[in-house]
Amino acid sequence: MIQIEGLLKRYKRAERNAVDGISFNVHAGEFFALLGPNGAGKTTTISILTTTLAPTSGSATIDGHDIVAEASAVRRKVGIIFQRPSLDRNLTGEENVRFHAVLYGVYPYAPSYRLMPEPYRRQVAELAGVVGIGDEVFEPVRTYSGGMSRKLEIVRSLIHRPKVLFLDEPTSGLDAPARRSLWTYLERVRRESNTTILLTTHYLEEAEQADRICIIDHGRVVSYGTPTAIKADLIEEYVLVDTADRQALVAELGRLGLPHSGEGPYRVELDGRGTHAVLKSIDTPLNVVQTHMPSLEDAYLDIVGRAEAEAEVGTDA
């Protein structure tokens, strides 16, 4: 459904690439998560895929249409929930939906709700029910809560039946209950419409529910695959050992061909070897043994932590 090949974007007057040659693909009907810390290039990637930003180089297709050469065809096939709310707060919920429906050619324009065709009015009533806003759909969006606005945006983005729905950090700015209810709702949308969903998030627990995850950082793909495969890929398992006689231990580790690092305690990479076997092979008496088997979250936080440390040094995203 989505194919991306060597996509690269450097903003004007930027010193480094916001998106630095990423490639991945998304299958039809898949729930795909683009995971990464703030400034990793997630929003830039989505802006390029939805044709509002031109790539510097590389190519991408959505449902077989090139995003640059056939931008108009691509726009017809995608729906997007932007990171920052993009409802017109002066208009009512219904007016926002009507505006969208007309721009996507679903219905011809009429200046008032009553003059719109009957199927449209039925659809609005139905959608209002789904979002749980009843007659408030005729109130200005200004009066809505954050969660309501978000749901309305999703409702709006589905009105032209897109093949791919992009969600750019849809839960940012929402409190926990609103976040939970939005997820339940999205799950239902997915089940009922069988839409391909590409989600960006910096929350691991949101990404873990996806069919596949692509982790990006500094505009590059760090890891890519099913949540299980990613775990295997990212998680580094090692034992930390120390002894009274460090010289002997280093010599022995070298002799055994065990990759190690540090100034003591020493970090010995397991690389698939069993912890027990490794420890058993060491004869030098050990006074420290620590096994390190992190969760996926630890591994991810490690990536994010590195990114933030580098950001503090002064590279601005």
Place this chain on the structure above:
Amino acid sequence: MRELSAVLAIAHRDLIKLLRDRARLVADLVFPLIFIGVLGTSLQASFGDAGGIDLLAFVFTGVLAQTLWQSSAMGVISLIEDRENDFSQEIFVSPISRYSIVIGKVLGESLVALPQGLAIVIFGIVIGIGLGPATLVALVPAALVITVFGGAFGVLVLSRLPNRRAATQIFPFVMLPQFFLAGVFNPIENLPWFLDILSRLAPLRYAVDLLRNVYYSFHPERVDVPLASLGTNLALIGALFAIFIAVGTALFVRSEQNR
């Protein structure tokens, strides 16, 4: 049909916003009154019918054209405002033509500018500027042409601006000189050659002259003020409109996509 629908939707959105913004509506109506009331009457008191020109009528027609034109041009700023509100994302990601977006916006802001013109016209009737029913009817199409033209000019100027702050900073430099070059308050028949060239380059000049053409055609007893014929003005406005829209849209889309 679909593009037309989209143009109407975009235009209507601007109109809805105006109608829901009472403060702006009141400001729209009051500001021009102060303008003509103070300037026109003080000029009239100081100079009277100097040079055989009724200054009040002269300033009235100038300010009417200028207000319509400028208000529509400034209204197109709201495209930039949208960008900062992130609503433009919603418009720009939709499959309609970029020209439809710009034309819808220009049309919307033109309609929004009309109430200001109405306020000036009412004031003109009150001070007895000579606005009979026939003149009023003839002024309506002229006003529409002027606002649409102003909106197109706005597209061109704003296509080069990065944000709203830049827009509010640049606008006076683009607008103020045109007040004088286009002869809103001052006759521009005998300008020195370099100002004459600049004057001919000022788009507002043709909007003002168009309106005066219409007004003075109903007042043959007054000194003939317009500089060029109605046809000439319309032709120039049409050509400039096409250029502004085409170039402005292309530049705007490019600056949006190549950030």
